[in-house]
Amino acid sequence: MAEGDYSAGKNTYREGNRFYASLVGLSNVAGRTIYVVALRGCYMPVPGDIAIGKVIDLRLGGWIMDINAPYAAILPTSEAFGRMFNSRKDEMTDFLDVGDLVVAKVVAFDRTRDPVLTIRESGLGKISEGHIVKINPTKIPRVIGRRGSMIGLLQKETGCHITIGQNGLILVSGKNPEDEAAAIRAIHTIEQEAHTTGLTDKIAQLLKEKKVIEH
Amino acid sequence: MPLVNDLGLRLDGRKYDELRPIKIEVGTLEKADGSAYIEWGKNRILVAVYGPREVHPRHLALPDKSLFRCRYHMAPFSTEERKNPAPSRREVELSKVIREAVEPAIFTELFPRTGIDVFIEVLQSDGGTRCAGITATSLALADAGVPLRDLVVACAAGKASGQIVMDLSDIEDQKGEADVPVAISPRTGEVTLLQMDGILSGEEYERALNLAIQGCKMVHELQKEALRTKYSVAQAEEEELEKAEEEEATQK
Amino acid sequence: MTASYGVAMSIKRKRIDELLVQEKRLDGRGLLDYRMIKAEHGLIGKANGSALVSIGNTKVMVGVKIETGTPFPDTPNEGVLAVNAELVPLASPSFEPGPPNEDSIELARVVDRGIRESKALDTAKLCILPGKKAFIVFVDIYVLDHDGNLFDTSALAAILALSTAKMKQFEVSNGEVVFKEDWVSLPVRKHPIEVTMAKIGDRLVVDPSLEEESAVDAEVILAIDDEGNVCATQKTKIGTLTVKDIVDSVKIAQTKADELRAKVLGGLSQ
Numbered sequence: 006m007a008e009g010d011y012s013a014g015k016n017t018y019r020e021g022n023r024f025y026a027s028l029v030g031l032s033n034v035a036g037r038t039i040y041v042v043a044l045r046g047c048y049m050p051v052p053g054d055i056a057i058g059k060v061i062d063l064r065l066g067g068w069i070m071d072i073n074a075p076y077a078a079i080l081p082t083s084e085a086f087g088r089m090f091n092s093r094k095d096e097m098t099d100f101l102d103v104g105d106l107v108v109a110k111v112v113a114f115d116r117t118r119d120p121v122l123t124i125r126e127s128g129l130g131k132i133s134e135g136h137i138v139k140i141n142p143t144k145i146p147r148v149i150g151r152r153g154s155m156i157g158l159l160q161k162e163t164g165c166h167i168t169i170g171q172n173g174l175i176l177v178s179g180k181n182p183e184d185e186a187a188a189i190r191a192i193h194t195i196e197q198e199a200h201t202t203g204l205t206d207k208i209a210q211l212l213k214e215k216k217v218i219e220h
Numbered sequence: 221m222p223l224v225n226d227l228g229l230r231l232d233g234r235k236y237d238e239l240r241p242i243k244i245e246v247g248t249l250e251k252a253d254g255s256a257y258i259e260w261g262k263n264r265i266l267v268a269v270y271g272p273r274e275v276h277p278r279h280l281a282l283p284d285k286s287l288f289r290c291r292y293h294m295a296p297f298s299t300e301e302r303k304n305p306a307p308s309r310r311e312v313e314l315s316k317v318i319r320e321a322v323e324p325a326i327f328t329e330l331f332p333r334t335g336i337d338v339f340i341e342v343l344q345s346d347g348g349t350r351c352a353g354i355t356a357t358s359l360a361l362a363d364a365g366v367p368l369r370d371l372v373v374a375c376a377a378g379k380a381s382g383q384i385v386m387d388l389s390d391i392e393d394q395k396g397e398a399d400v401p402v403a404i405s406p407r408t409g410e411v412t413l414l415q416m417d418g419i420l421s422g423e424e425y426e427r428a429l430n431l432a433i434q435g436c437k438m439v440h441e442l443q444k445e446a447l448r449t450k451y452s453v454a455q456a457e458e459e460e461l462e463k464a465e466e467e468e469a470t471q472k
Numbered sequence: 473m474t475a476s477y478g479v480a481m482s483i484k485r486k487r488i489d490e491l492l493v494q495e496k497r498l499d500g501r502g503l504l505d506y507r508m509i510k511a512e513h514g515l516i517g518k519a520n521g522s523a524l525v526s527i528g529n530t531k532v533m534v535g536v537k538i539e540t541g542t543p544f545p546d547t548p549n550e551g552v553l554a555v556n557a558e559l560v561p562l563a564s565p566s567f568e569p570g571p572p573n574e575d576s577i578e579l580a581r582v583v584d585r586g587i588r589e590s591k592a593l594d595t596a597k598l599c600i601l602p603g604k605k606a607f608i609v610f611v612d613i614y615v616l617d618h619d620g621n622l623f624d625t626s627a628l629a630a631i632l633a634l635s636t637a638k639m640k641q642f643e644v645s646n647g648e649v650v651f652k653e654d655w656v657s658l659p660v661r662k663h664p665i666e667v668t669m670a671k672i673g674d675r676l677v678v679d680p681s682l683e684e685e686s687a688v689d690a691e692v693i694l695a696i697d698d699e700g701n702v703c704a705t706q707k708t709k710i711g712t713l714t715v716k717d718i719v720d721s722v723k724i725a726q727t728k729a730d731e732l733r734a735k736v737l738g739g740l741s742q
Contacts, residue, residue, distance in 0.1 A: 015320060016367065018327075025407070027367035029451055047272055048363025049252065065252055075272035075334040116332050143365070316574045380478045400705070410712035414692060415704035417589045422722050425702050427572045429718060 006032055007039055014040030042090045046140040048074045048172040050120040055129075057137065057170035058122065059067055060103050071093050071110070071138070073172045076119045080109060084123035106132040108168055108176065128168075135166075135178030140196040142173035147199040155195065155205055162212035163188040172174060187212060223380035223392050230392070231347070232269060234277055236385045237431065239375070244356065244446040246363050254364025256446070260358040261389055262346035267356040269335035269364040280335075285328035287346040289336040290319035294342040314350050320414035321354050321374065321403040327367040336366060347390035348376050354403050354413065355439055359446055371443050372412055373433030374403035380421060383429045386435045400425070402432035406440045481686075483646050488687045492675045498683055499528075504677045506551060507645035509630065511736045513636040521637020521658070525629035525736070529619035530679060531563075534629035537639040538658075540649065543599065544608040551598020551606045555584035557626065564618035578706070581614060583627045585704035586664040587611075587693030593634065594659035601647045609634075609658065620682035623693045623706075627666035627738055634739060635660050664703055665732045666695045667725035671717055678728060692721050696729035 006017065006024045013019040016028045017039055024057060026032060030041040036111065050072065058070035059077060065083040071080040085100060100108065108129050126131050140148070150168060151157050160167055165179035165188045179185040191208050198204055224230050234240070240261035249255035252268035272417075275281040292314040296305050318340065326336065338360065340353040351374035358371040378388045380396035393399050398418025404411055420428060460465075488498060495503055507528030516522035521536035543550055561566045572580075587593060598607040611625045611634065624689035637658045670680040670688040677704040680688055689711025695704035702722060707713060715723075 009272055018369065025369070027369065029362050029447055043365055045254065045363060075274065075331055077274060309572075309581060311573050312572075312577045313581050317706075317708075320710050324712055405712060408712070409719065410714055412706065412710075412712050414705055414707035414713065414718065416702060417585050417592075419697065419701045420503055420704050421701050422726060425722055426719050429715060430725060433715065442726060 006041075009036075011039045012039050014038040016041035016043055028195075029158050044084065045136045045141065046143055048072070049076050050076070050078070050111045050114040050115055051171070052111050054171035055108065055169065056122065056172040057106060057108055057132070057168070057174035057176055059104045060101050060107070062103065063097055068097070070107070070122060072111075072120065073110075073123070074120065075137055076114075078109075078111070078120040078122050080107070080122045080124065082123075084125055101131060105177075106137065106155070108132060108170070134177060136175050136189060138175045138176065138177060138189050140192065140193050142171065143197045144196045145169060145171055145173060146199060147204070148175065148195050150205060157206060158209055159188055159191055159212075162209065163191070187203070192212075223354075223396060224383045224385065228383070230380070230385065230389070230463075232389060234385075234387075236383055237434065239387045239435060240389065242439065242442055244359065244442055246359050246446050246450040251381045252364070254360045254362070254366065256356040256359035256363060258352050259410040260346075260348060260352040260355075260439060261387075262344060263352045264344040264347055265302060265351065265352050265356055265391075265440065266341045266343060267305065267360040268339045268341075269336065271364070272334040272366070273337075273431075275335035276332070277337040281333045284332050286326075286331040286333075287317060288323045288326060288328055288338075289335060290315050290322070290338045290340070290357070291316055292340045292342070292350070293346060298342045306452070317413055317415065318350055318354055318357065322357050322361070322372050324412050325358070325369045325372045325405055326361065327369065336361075345390075347388055347393040348401070350374065350413075351376050351401050351403070355443060359443055362447060363450070368419055370405040370407045371440065372403055372405055373436045373443055374401060374413060375432050376401040376437050377435060379418065379424060379428065379434035384424060384431055386431050395464040398424075400428045400432055402436060404433055404436045406437060447469075483686045484683065488684060489673055492672060492677075497677065500680065503675060504728070506728070506732070507681065509628075509732070509735060513630055513632050514582060519633075521633040521635075521641055523629045523632035523636065525625050525632060526617075527621055527625045527628075527679060529617055530621055530625045531615075531617040532622065532625040532629045533614045533616055534626065534633040536633045536658075537610045537612070538637070538639050539608050539610065540600065540605060541608040543603065547595070547730050548603035549599050550595040551593075551594055552608045553584065553588055553595065553611065554608055555580045555587070555611045555613065555630070557583070557615070559615050559618070559622075559707070563615045567618070568614075576626075578708070579615075579622055579626060582693060582695075582704060582706045583613060583630050583666070584611075585706075586627055586666050587630065587634070587635045590662045590664040590695065590697040590701075590703040592660055592662040592664055592697075593632065594661050597659040600642075600644055600649050604647070605649070607639075613674060618682060620685050621668050621679050623666065624666050624668050624679060624732075627664070628732065631663050631665070632736060633658075634658055635663065635737060645689075662697050663733050663737050665729035666693055666697045666704070667728045667732070668693045669717075669721040669724060671711060671713060676717060676721060676724070678724065692718060694725040696725050698733070700726045700729075 026041045028043045030043040056072045058072040060068045061071045062069035066126045067079045070078040072078045109124050112123045114120040163184045167178040177188045243259040245257045248257040254269035342349050354374040377386050379398040380392040396419045400416045403413030477526045489669045513523040514537045518539045519535040557576045558577045561567045626650045638655040641654045641656045693706045
């Protein structure tokens with residue numbers, strides 16, 4: 006990929022003075038750091054990420070969550086209730102049971118332990134309605150758009166509330182199923198055509214057209 | 221019947237240093253995290269990658285890296301005579317050598333306590349299935365976004381009718397004097413798979429080894445081409461996209 | 473005791489590397505020295521042939537049993553060679569009981585390859601009735617103590633057992649085998665020897681012990697026949713080898729094979 010006085014950024018590695026990409030992606034240079042934007046890949050949790058997860062198991066101490074990552078995550082009861090409580094299984098299931106979905110935030114993840122989640126901040130918590138769309142996590146930045154331009158457009162044109170999980174899961178919640186369907190279609194289009202130009206305009210057009218047809 | 225005639229041409233018309241026709245496709249399967257399909261001579265091989273993902277059974281997980289597993293399997297209808305679907309000893313051995321050939325290129329240390337699984341299904345076999353399997357496996361791993369040091373590639377050479385030849389066909393493998401499958405990491409030229417059966421003098425062995433490596437490099441060009449074909453649109457328009465995004469953002 | 477044998481000691485690796493720079497190994501051997509080799513044959517009276525070979529502390533016993541059966545469809549005029557290996561649990565804390573795993577299958581197939589490809593056994597002489605009946609020569613490798621380098625030890629024991637095996641002289645009349653009284657040797661015409669070369673860092677060593685195996689990056693096992701030809705190869709482990717490593721290994725293996733053959737099989741009257 007390059008040779009010289011750089012430092013190895015994301016998805017690259019260095020041998021001697023030469024830099025190689027370790028993934029299929031788009032190479033970039035920012036200052037003196039070379040990095041590759043992946044076109045494919047699994048979601049690796051980063052503390053601070055918003056992640057939408059599904060409860061898959063219950064343990065004493067917390068819920069085990071599927072967050073679309075190679076590692077199952079833990080939502081400790083302390084991070085849900087915010088207090089020490091007598092963790093009897095039936096109390097836990099009253100709050101969250103297997104199959105329930107949450108919008109959570111990753112608080113910890115490193116080589117030695119599985120990711121830890123919290124739902125204690127505002128905007129986080131159990132999901133009670135709406136639709137979940139799952140896309141390739143590497144395409145999430147495109148759904149957000151530069152400075153939120155794309156997600157802003159989607160919410161404005163469809164009237165839906167959209168919560169984006171860095172882990173590739175997106176919650177779409179609208180006033181009616183048609184609006185939700187329009188938003189979901191738009192999201193899938195963004196995923197398919199993430200690499201093309203003029204995408205924001207194209208999506209805007211798509212959404213306006215749908216409205217005309219329906220009314 | 222000689223496998224190589226007086227003009228140095230083989231039964232299928234190839235010269236000693238020519239490959240059989242090869243066609244590769246990346247991302248063939250929907251559900252797998254990564255996949256690739258290869259046609260090499262009459263070989264038809266499909267490879268799927270799942271992972272990195274949780275290891276089952278859990279106690280097999282490794283504390284410092286991902287557990288890389290490989291299953292080479294032949295479909296019952298892949299050979300002349302129907303093959304029993306149960307894993308044969310040959311399939312077990314090939315699963316092991318293929319795993320050992322590809323693993324050096326994977327950054328397994330980036331995903332401790334997870335597993336990466338490769339499934340190689342030989343739909344039709346025509347000699348050289350392990351080489352085709354390894355070649356497609358590297359692409360399936362790249363397609364899955366698994367970080368790699370290199371694309372491991374494989375090709376065999378051997379001896380047929382007294383001549384050292386590249387890429388043995390099925391009949392040359394069966395009736396020839398020796399078969400030497402080799403896999404390399406093209407960037408360094410180092411060997412990750414080396415097997416041999418037959419009889420070769422030390423000098424012939426070295427010639428066959430070098431010819432196989434030459435074949436590997438030729439196949440590597442096809443690997444890169446297959447990836448480019450799949451992801452080419454993205455490559456060409458990245459700069460335009462960045463500019464367009466900036467414009468859009470400033471306008472709003 | 474916890475199963476920690478899979479995890480190598482980091483300080484051991486350091487020690488091995490330091491010694492290698494001085495062309496020495498943990499047990500004082502030179503890079504191209506084999507450990508002490510002992511070989512005996514004919515210990516199991518009930519088998520047609522048997523051998524017990526030890527290289528250092530690694531001990532492998534091979535038994536040869538000859539039975540009658542049907543030849544393979546693609547070689548109707550030939551007898552059958554069937555090699556099997558068992559890594560019995562008593563041989564190492566890391567061997568578990570159960571069906572053959574990939575290590576025992578690989579061991580059997582690589583030893584088989586050396587014998588088969590070198591045409592050591594003249595299987596044409598073991599045909600009874602073309603397409604219908606032939607002798608099956610079972611070579612069963614039984615690893616008794618694992619201290620590294622199972623391939624060389626097993627291959628030596630196998631060729632020794634085959635070379636010293638005896639069967640009743642036979643003739644075919646009316647499509648049936650008729651056994652005579654005399655014992656004759658099996659038609660063994662070649663004596664392939666397997667040599668394992670291990671790469672540690674950038675050095676090649678011969679006959680890695682179990683201790684050394686934890687530091688080995690890559691290995692190549694070469695089967696060499698009586699004329700110095702290579703008849704089988706297997707690279708194992710997840711490291712890499714350069715072309716120079718391989719070419720050098722072949723030359724070393726050719727020399728070592730001659731030495732081992734002379735030492736273990738030289739005294740036999742054949």
